[in-house]
Amino acid sequence: MSQASHEALKREWTDQFVVVNPNRPELKRFQGIVGRVVTVNYNNKALVDFQDGGWYDITASPEFLIKIDPAEGRAKYKNVNSAQPIPERQS
Numbered sequence: 001m002s003q004a005s006h007e008a009l010k011r012e013w014t015d016q017f018v019v020v021n022p023n024r025p026e027l028k029r030f031q032g033i034v035g036r037v038v039t040v041n042y043n044n045k046a047l048v049d050f051q052d053g054g055w056y057d058i059t060a061s062p063e064f065l066i067k068i069d070p071a072e073g074r075a076k077y078k079n080v081n082s083a084q085p086i087p088e089r090q091s
Helices: 003-013 025-030 070-076
Strands: 017-020 035-040 045-049 055-059 065-067
Touching: 003 035, 017 025, 017 070
Parallel strands: none
Antiparallel strands: 017 035, 017 065, 035 045, 045 055
């Protein structure tokens, strides 16, 4: 895939609210959970935050991820930013 194609894919998917395709058995653990695409990596995998503190790389394709209405996504997505600051070291 060319650099231009990758950038187009990145623009299309970044910051979209998504749910997984329920017909994909490998994605069952995320079924019913709204995620937010953080970015798309160079392997054309969407890095998705499913509100549990982790980011998961899932192929950026409607076969795997389904975009949902942004208003619905904002209402159901509880974690605005999963990146948490590291607490100060304890002595």
